[in-house]
Amino acid sequence: MQDGVFNELADLALKGSGQTIPRSKSYLIEARLAPIARREGFGSLDDLVHCLKSRANPVFAAECAAALVSKDTWFFRERDTLHRLVNDILPMRLKSGNTGRLKVWIAGGSTGQEAYSLAMLLEDDLPAALRGAKIEILSTDLCKTATERARAGRYGHYEVQKGLSIHRLMHHFTRTDSGQWEISEALRSKVSFRQHNLLESAGGLGKFDVILCRNVLSGMDRSARSRVADSLAAQLMPGGLVILGQGESLIGLTNQLEPSRDFRGTWMASDGTPKSATSAA
Structure with a gap:
């Protein structure tokens, strides 16, 4: 993932949910946004970022930010x-x-x-x-x-x-x-x-x-x-x-x-x- 794409998506997560994603875990961004990218017909995350930057769509941006948050949970945790x-x-x-x-x-x-x-x-x-x-x-x-x-x-x-x-x-x-x-x-x-x-x-x-x-x-x-x-x-x-x-x-x-x-x-x-x-x- 190019630095520019990572920085845009990491910033989206930070602003949308307060979550921090270090560069070493860029694979999490790819995994969490892949379903949205496929659904919208984007060939890559570069295309997704281009869409976010070129079209003001707060609902879509919020969906992407929410997707970047960890969903890790299980029954009777702690x-x-x-x-x-x-x-x-x-x-x-x-x-x-x-x-x-x-x-x-x-x-x-x-x-x-x-x-x-x-x-x-x-x-x-x-x-x-x-x-x-x-x-x-x-x-x-x-x-x-x-x-x-x-x-x-x-x-x-x-x-x-x-x-x-x-x-x-x-x-x-x-x-x-x-x-x-x-x-x-x-x-x-x-x-x-x-x-x-x-x-x-x-x-x-x-x-x-x-x-x-x-x-x-x-x-x-x-x-x-x-x-x-x-x-x-x-x-x-x-x-x-x-x-x-x-x-x-x-x-x-x-x-x-x-x-x-x-x-x-x-x-x-x-x-x-x-x-x-x-x-x-």
Whole structure:
């Protein structure tokens, strides 16, 4: 890939999603944009870039930017975190409120495996402390195609093999004539999916008890991470928590969130005082 083509597409990803793609991973650009290039009849990515530059089409540009974001996900990823959410964090949030309702936002939920994993846990292993609670799960992603796939709840054989037990596969899925596995209507009804860019205001999504934004920020540049962190903080209910992926941190990115005193690896609204790196120890 020529440097000029790479630079144009890497810049498109950065502006559209905050994602950084190093030159050493230019092959990712080729792989992720190949389906769009074929669909539009472009002979090469050079032709695609020429189209982007010569014709002002924000919708097409946004589609290309979304396609450049990693969709890597699987069922029950970081399983211990999901179990802690169901067994400890959600019961604590339910007890601290008086509405009998809990709202969970999965930010950057890709093709839905994370949301459905949580729904399965709540269906199969609901703790007594959550019985009778109305739990709403919203999963959002920048990519329209990923959001539509998540909403349909259909997965290939390789996808259901990643993290999903045979018991849960047989209990919650049926095999379609095409050979795909389709998640049950009962489970699909427990999750809502919306297209949303994390760089934009999330005010229209409402407030949440818990926000999971796992393994999303690590691919963004620093300014985008700070912007997203502030946006997540704005959508927390009083006492709500943000949960990141293992090894991810918000230290130095925002003064709106600080490490939670109750659960390691989670973040709560701060008093606005900048925190040093030692405060997360």
